[in-house]
Amino acid sequence: MTAIDHTHDPAARTSVPGADGHPDFPIQNLPLGVFSEGDGARRAGVAIGDQILDLAAARAAGLLTGEAARAVAAAESGDLTGMLALGAGPRRALRHQLFALLRADGPESDRVPPLLHPAAACTLHLPARIGDYTDFFVGIHHATNTGRQFRPDQPLLPNYKHVPVGYHGRASSIRPSGVPVRRPHGQAKPPHLDAPVFGPSRRLDYELELGVWIGPGNDLGAPVPIAEAAGQVAGFCLLNDWSARDIQGWEYQPLGPFLGKSFATTISPWIVTPEALAPFRTAQAARPSGDPAPLPYLLDAADQAGGALDLELEIRLSTASSREAGASPHRVARSNARHMYWTVAQMIAHHTSGGCNLRPGDLLGTGTLSGPDPDSYGSLLETTEGGKVPIRLATGEERRFLEDGDEVILTARGIREGFASIGFGACRAVVLPAP
Amino acid sequence: MTAIDHTHDPAARTSVPGADGHPDFPIQNLPLGVFSEGDGARRAGVAIGDQILDLAAARAAGLLTGEAARAVAAAESGDLTGMLALGAGPRRALRHQLFALLRADGPESDRVPPLLHPAAACTLHLPARIGDYTDFFVGIHHATNTGRQFRPDQPLLPNYKHVPVGYHGRASSIRPSGVPVRRPHGQAKPPHLDAPVFGPSRRLDYELELGVWIGPGNDLGAPVPIAEAAGQVAGFCLLNDWSARDIQGWEYQPLGPFLGKSFATTISPWIVTPEALAPFRTAQAARPSGDPAPLPYLLDAADQAGGALDLELEIRLSTASSREAGASPHRVARSNARHMYWTVAQMIAHHTSGGCNLRPGDLLGTGTLSGPDPDSYGSLLETTEGGKVPIRLATGEERRFLEDGDEVILTARGIREGFASIGFGACRAVVLPAP
Numbered sequence: 001m002t003a004i005d006h007t008h009d010p011a012a013r014t015s016v017p018g019a020d021g022h023p024d025f026p027i028q029n030l031p032l033g034v035f036s037e038g039d040g041a042r043r044a045g046v047a048i049g050d051q052i053l054d055l056a057a058a059r060a061a062g063l064l065t066g067e068a069a070r071a072v073a074a075a076e077s078g079d080l081t082g083m084l085a086l087g088a089g090p091r092r093a094l095r096h097q098l099f100a101l102l103r104a105d106g107p108e109s110d111r112v113p114p115l116l117h118p119a120a121a122c123t124l125h126l127p128a129r130i131g132d133y134t135d136f137f138v139g140i141h142h143a144t145n146t147g148r149q150f151r152p153d154q155p156l157l158p159n160y161k162h163v164p165v166g167y168h169g170r171a172s173s174i175r176p177s178g179v180p181v182r183r184p185h186g187q188a189k190p191p192h193l194d195a196p197v198f199g200p201s202r203r204l205d206y207e208l209e210l211g212v213w214i215g216p217g218n219d220l221g222a223p224v225p226i227a228e229a230a231g232q233v234a235g236f237c238l239l240n241d242w243s244a245r246d247i248q249g250w251e252y253q254p255l256g257p258f259l260g261k262s263f264a265t266t267i268s269p270w271i272v273t274p275e276a277l278a279p280f281r282t283a284q285a286a287r288p289s290g291d292p293a294p295l296p297y298l299l300d301a302a303d304q305a306g307g308a309l310d311l312e313l314e315i316r317l318s319t320a321s322s323r324e325a326g327a328s329p330h331r332v333a334r335s336n337a338r339h340m341y342w343t344v345a346q347m348i349a350h351h352t353s354g355g356c357n358l359r360p361g362d363l364l365g366t367g368t369l370s371g372p373d374p375d376s377y378g379s380l381l382e383t384t385e386g387g388k389v390p391i392r393l394a395t396g397e398e399r400r401f402l403e404d405g406d407e408v409i410l411t412a413r414g415i416r417e418g419f420a421s422i423g424f425g426a427c428r429a430v431v432l433p434a435p
Numbered sequence: 436m437t438a439i440d441h442t443h444d445p446a447a448r449t450s451v452p453g454a455d456g457h458p459d460f461p462i463q464n465l466p467l468g469v470f471s472e473g474d475g476a477r478r479a480g481v482a483i484g485d486q487i488l489d490l491a492a493a494r495a496a497g498l499l500t501g502e503a504a505r506a507v508a509a510a511e512s513g514d515l516t517g518m519l520a521l522g523a524g525p526r527r528a529l530r531h532q533l534f535a536l537l538r539a540d541g542p543e544s545d546r547v548p549p550l551l552h553p554a555a556a557c558t559l560h561l562p563a564r565i566g567d568y569t570d571f572f573v574g575i576h577h578a579t580n581t582g583r584q585f586r587p588d589q590p591l592l593p594n595y596k597h598v599p600v601g602y603h604g605r606a607s608s609i610r611p612s613g614v615p616v617r618r619p620h621g622q623a624k625p626p627h628l629d630a631p632v633f634g635p636s637r638r639l640d641y642e643l644e645l646g647v648w649i650g651p652g653n654d655l656g657a658p659v660p661i662a663e664a665a666g667q668v669a670g671f672c673l674l675n676d677w678s679a680r681d682i683q684g685w686e687y688q689p690l691g692p693f694l695g696k697s698f699a700t701t702i703s704p705w706i707v708t709p710e711a712l713a714p715f716r717t718a719q720a721a722r723p724s725g726d727p728a729p730l731p732y733l734l735d736a737a738d739q740a741g742g743a744l745d746l747e748l749e750i751r752l753s754t755a756s757s758r759e760a761g762a763s764p765h766r767v768a769r770s771n772a773r774h775m776y777w778t779v780a781q782m783i784a785h786h787t788s789g790g791c792n793l794r795p796g797d798l799l800g801t802g803t804l805s806g807p808d809p810d811s812y813g814s815l816l817e818t819t820e821g822g823k824v825p826i827r828l829a830t831g832e833e834r835r836f837l838e839d840g841d842e843v844i845l846t847a848r849g850i851r852e853g854f855a856s857i858g859f860g861a862c863r864a865v866v867l868p869a870p
Contacts, residue, residue, distance in 0.1 A: 132607050137690060147689075157688050162631045163622055167690035168603035168697070172567050172792050173655055182656040184789030187598055187730065196597045198730045198788075220608055220699075221617040221870065247789065253592050254582075255572060255602035256691020262603070262791040264655075295622060295633045353633075354619030354682065355870070356697040357607045435656065435790070 002088075002278040007095060010420040013104035015112055019049025023413070024423030030098050031270035031425075032235065034079055035122040042078030042125055047270055047425070048102055051116040055094075058115050063101055063108055067093035080271065081128040084234040085360035087216045088274070091234070095275050124269035126176050128213065128361035133174060133265070134351060135209075135241060135365035136166040140341040142207075142368035145382040161291050164298070164342040164350040169241075169365065170262035176269040177427045183404060183434040184263035186247035200434035201244035203387060204402040207368040208315050208378035208410055210337055211239035211267050212344050214362040221355040226300040229345035230307070232358060235271035238313075238410045238427035239365050242266065245381055245401070267363070268410070268427035276422060280414035281306040285338045297353055298346045307343035312336055312413045313369060315378065320405030322395045329409055330393040335371040335378055337412070404433040437523075437665075437713040442530055445855040448539040450547055454484025458848070459858030465533050466705035466860075467670065469514055470557040477513030477560055482705055482860070483537055486551040490529075493550050498536055498543055502528035515706065516563040519669040520795035522651045523709070526669070530710050559704035561611050563648065563796035568609060568700070569786060570644075570676060570800035571601040575776040577642075577803035580817040596726050599733070599777040599785040604676075604800065605697035611704040612673075612862045618839060618869040619698035621682035635869035636679035638822060639837040642803040643750050643813035643845055645772055646674035646702050647779050649797040656790040661735040664780035665742070667793060670706035673748075673845045673862035674800050677701065680816055680836070702798070703845070703862035711857060715849035716741040720773045732788055733781045742778035747771055747848045748804060750813065755840030757830045764844055765828040770806040770813055772847070839868040 006012075007028065013020050014027040025031065025047040035045045035052050045052040058064050059072040071090035074082035083090070101108055137143055140160070147155035159165065175181075183204055189196040215234035218224050224232055241261060248260025284304050293299065300307075313336060316329035342350075347364055368378040377383040380401055383391055390398040402408070410427040441447075442463065448455050449462040460466065460482040470480045470487050480487040493499050494507040506525035509517035518525070536543055572578055575595070582590035594600065610616075618639055624631040650669035653659050659667055676696060683695025718740050728734065735742075748771060751764035777785075782799055803813040812818045815836055818826055825833040837843070845862040 132605060159624075159631075159685055159688065162624075163686050165686065165690055165693075167693055168605055170567060170603055170791060171606075172794050172797070173790075175655070182790050185658070185732075186789045187785075189594075189597075195727065196594075196730070198732055201789075220610070223620070223870075244789070250594055251598050251600065252689075252691075253594065254687075254691070255600055256687075256689070258600075258602055259785070259789045259791065262786075263789040292630065295631065297620075297633055350622075350694070351697075354621045354636075354679070354694045354698040355608075355617050356605060356694065359607050362607070435658075 002274045004278055007099045008279055008419060010418065014048060014102045015104050015106065015109040016048045016051055016102060016116065022049045024425050025049055026420050026422060027099060027102055028420040029272065029276045029422040030095055031272045031276065032080055032127065033270045034125045034127045036125065037117055037122050044072060044075035044078065044080055046098055047119065050119050052119050052122055053115050054117065058101070061111060063111060064094070064097050068097040079128055081361040084128055084213060084215045085217070088231060091273060092275055095273065124176055126174065127269060127271050130171045130174055130361055130363045131359040133169040133171040133363045134166050135169040135367060136164055136347050137367040138164060138340045138342040138347065139367045139369045139378065141339055141372050142370040142378055142382065145370060145377065149386050162295070164347050166347065166351065167256045169265065173262055174265045174267060174363065177266060177429065180430045180432045181242055181264040181266065182432045184244050184247065185434055186244055186259055187250060188246035189250045196250060201246055202401065203245035204431065205243045205245050205380045206315065206402065206408045207241035207243055208313055208335060209239040209241050209368055210366045211237040212364040213237065213271050214358045214364065215360060217359045218352055218357055220357040223355060224348055224352040226298055226303060226345055226349040229348040232348050233274050233344060235273045236277065237271060238268040238412050238424050240266040240408060240410055240427055240429065241365055266427055266429045268424050270425050272424050277309060277414060279416050279419040280310045282308045282310045282338060284308045284343055287341060294346065298349055300345065303343050303345045307345050308340060309337040310416065312415060314411045316409040317393065318407045319393065319395065319397055321397065322393065325395065327395055332391065333376055333378060333383065335369050335376040337369055339369050339371050340366060402431050404431055406431045437709045439713055442534045443714055443854060445853065449483060449537045450539050450541060450544040451483045451486055451537060451551065457484045459860050460484055461855050461857065462534060462537055463855040464707065464711045464857040465530055466707045466711065467515055467562065468705045469560045469562045471560065472552055472557050479507060479510040479513065479515055481533055482554065485554050487554050487557055488550050489552065496546060498546060499532050503532040514563055516796040519563055519648060519650045520652065523666060526708060527710055530708065559611055561609065562704060562706050565606045565609055565796055565798045566794040568604040568606040568798045569601050570604040570802060571599055571782050572802040573599060573775045573777040573782065574802045574804045574813065576774055576807050577805040577813055577817065580805060580812065584821050597730065599782050601782065601786065602691045604700065608697055609700045609702060609798065612701060612864065614701070615865045615867045616677055616699040616701065617867045619679050619682065620869055621679055621694055622685060623681035624685045631685060636681055637836065638680035639866065640678045640680055640815045641750065641837065641843045642676035642678055643748055643770060644674040644676050644803055645801045646672040647799040648672065648706050649793045649799065650795060652794045653787055653792050655792040658790060659783055659787040661733055661738060661780055661784040664783040667783050668709050668779060670708045671712065672706060673703040673847050673859050675701040675843060675845055675862055675864065676800055701862055701864045703859050705860050707859050712744060712849060714851050714854040715745045717743045717745045717773060719743045719778055722776060729781065733784055735780065738778050738780045742780050743775060744772040745851065747850060749846045751844040752828065753842045754828065754830065754832055756832065757828065760830065762830055767826065768811055768813060768818065770804050770811040772804055774804050774806050775801060837866050839866055841866045
């Protein structure tokens with residue numbers, strides 16, 4: 001596991017105005033991303049407060065050296081795939097040199113301001129070339145809640161507590177936060193009809209997930225042992241696995257979700273590193289003691305002791321009329337990343353156990369991270385019991401599923417006594433009408 | 436539909452020795468691929484008989500001009516993705532100029548020999564960067580045969596005749612013909628055990644499919660209408676969707692196949708173009724007249740009349756001992772690409788109907804193309820009834836599923852009175868023992 005060091009010191013201050021105490025990006029976070037300004041080229045950057053530091057410019061100014069400079073050079077084309085491929089060493093070197101550069105009493109503090117760009121004036125892009133995208137199903141409360149709608153007597157299938165169930169998702173339609181999502185057309189068969197119909201989805205939903213960026217990857221035929229799986233993780237993001245429940249319900253047998261999901265996936269654009277998240281590591285909590293032990297290829301003592309993440313997650317929703325009225329987004333649910341039945345290392349060890357190769361820039365989704373209570377459910381399918389019980393927003397509006405103009409906002413935050421809080425930035429998108 | 440023209444003349448002859456009457460690559464085929472020789476760089480090429488013509492060298496020699504030269508220039512990096520993106524116009528121009536260059540009485544025939552490389556001395560690579568890989572399930576006999584093993588009373592699920600069912604596959608583990616396939620480890624639960632076990636797959640299988648290369652692609656949110664879907668097809672290949680039935684059977688509920696498939700997919704490396712296949716177009720045959728009509732977004736008169744392909748398909752198997760004895764590979768099955776319930780255009784129109792974007796170089800699989808009779812089944816799961824009835828090879832050996840050392844060879848051939856026969860080249864790979 002990643003060590004706690006001076007870069008996690010909650011007393012550390014930065015020379016960048018306004019960044020100390022920033023809810024997402026204080027100096028203890030330093031997430032990596034790709035930005036552009038105006039019509040400019042895409043550049044690798046790091047978030048600090050409300051600013052983005054241009055990494056290539058910092059390297060060109062001689063402020064990053066050795067392994068850190070090598071990491072930045074690998075991202076000079078304006079995407080981070082090559083940097084992720086280098087693994088933990090260069091990434092940690094970069095974190096340490098950035099921390100030294102940005103701290104309030106740093107010897108080079110006066111050289112920082114020319115490297116900064118106001119985030120509000122920048123566009124954030126997908127940080128890497130996503131080769132393959134795999135979505136897991138490790139949120140056990142979500143698996144139970146959705147399973148119950150189909151099988152009241154046996155919500156969890158027999159394989160759930162043995163297999164980190166996952167499926168291949170669509171990489172081409174993943175977009176960064178802020179890009180609107182078009183309501184899809186699709187084929188569905190409402191229960192009262194004998195034949196399917198084609199039209200705009202009437203049961204559009206969100207799903208609250210974490211995304212995991214893959215670093216070095218593995219060769220085809222060379223599984224990643226569980227004890228080495230954490231070394232494959234380059235970082236984390238938020239992920240909204242938009243779902244058209246009516247399309248999904250009609251299409252998914254026998255080969256799984258397809259067009260019910262492939263129209264859009266939204267991710268937060270900053271890669272929050274394993275180093276930044278070290279203070280929020282915790283023991284695996286979601287596996288009750290009477291459950292079957294994982295098979296040996298999924299079992300590692302260090303992973304059991306610290307392979308889970310304690311991150312507070314929120315879903316908020318604003319409607320077209322609530323935004324017009326100037327109302328704050330309505331908080332629909334609060335959950336936590338601890339509600340994962342399988343750790344990220346278990347997901348990776350399982351994924352590669354048959355020899356499947358992961359490549360730098362591949363993305364994994366955790367699956368929906370619902371908590372045990374209705375106010376912690378990660379999808380409307382669960383919160384409204386499949387559309388039967390509407391939720392009432394602060395504006396008085398009701399929702400069974402998403403309506404055009406709705407904006408869904410996901411956030412994640414690490415909070416732990418003795419450490420600075422950090423966040424992921426927003427993962428948000430507005431629903432546009434069907435074409 | 437693609438027109439028949441002088442490049443389909445069965446009487447056409449080439450100046451390339453041995454290529455006339457070649458079973459796969461006479462002058463009427465001209466498939467596109469990527470090759471290298473020794474330690475040399477990857478180059479775009481076209482197959483003619485047992486030779487590969489270097490396209491960049493032909494362009495550099497001034498033998499390709501205009502749109503054809505533009506197509507080759509787009510592939511100068513040694514992969515064809517950029518060429519596929521240009522669509523039908525440049526691809527047809529290239530076919531016509533290559534035909535003129537390679538014909539026996541061509542005015543530039545004497546300039547051809549320096550451009551040729553013996554295929555036997557070359558390595559063939561994946562021809563394009565595969566962004567996303569989607570596998571469909573359009574072989575209705577396969578869907579029925581496999582469904583019967585789970586649901587004797589209702590082999591086909593209710594959605595089958597309305598939805599071109601598909602799922603996302605793994606792009607990273609697709610390899611060209613000739614790359615051995617490592618038997619995967621995985622989790623399975625044999626019926627006589629109470630808990631799953633982890634070990635080498637004992638039910639390793641092949642699946643006979645066609646692959647479809649995507650050309651220009653579409654923007655996210657902009658579906659491809661059925662009448663325009665054929666324009667998205669850049670070409671075809673053979674595809675072996677290797678499957679570990681024991682892993683698949685335990686993992687696939689509720690989200691579909693994952694590790695039972697992701698360890699390997701083998702494709703034939705030559706892209707056989709829609710132009711080359713024009714003589715083998717036929718009316719859709721697999722939809723019985725009493726079946727429900729496709730919804731309008733899947734219905735196009737031209738597609739119904741000529742959107743299917745009449746291609747003879749074969750599966751052959753050699754074992755380690757049969758190769759030692761010098762025996763020919765045993766033909767396990769003969770089938771035909773007509774056994775598709777949905778056309779390729781229907782697959783594309785459906786895939787994009789919710790707005791999902793296809794990108795140049797994306798690959799679609801058709802699903803297993805079994806015929807109606809046991810000697811036409813496209814997987815051992817069907818041929819051996821789930822391993823219950825072994826097949827006997829010409830050597831006297833028996834097979835329920837694949838054993839280490841077995842080589843599976845898929846072939847496809849277009850045969851039609853009045854036209855030259857063409858083939859796809861082999862899609863073959865040997866099974867290596869589990870690591």
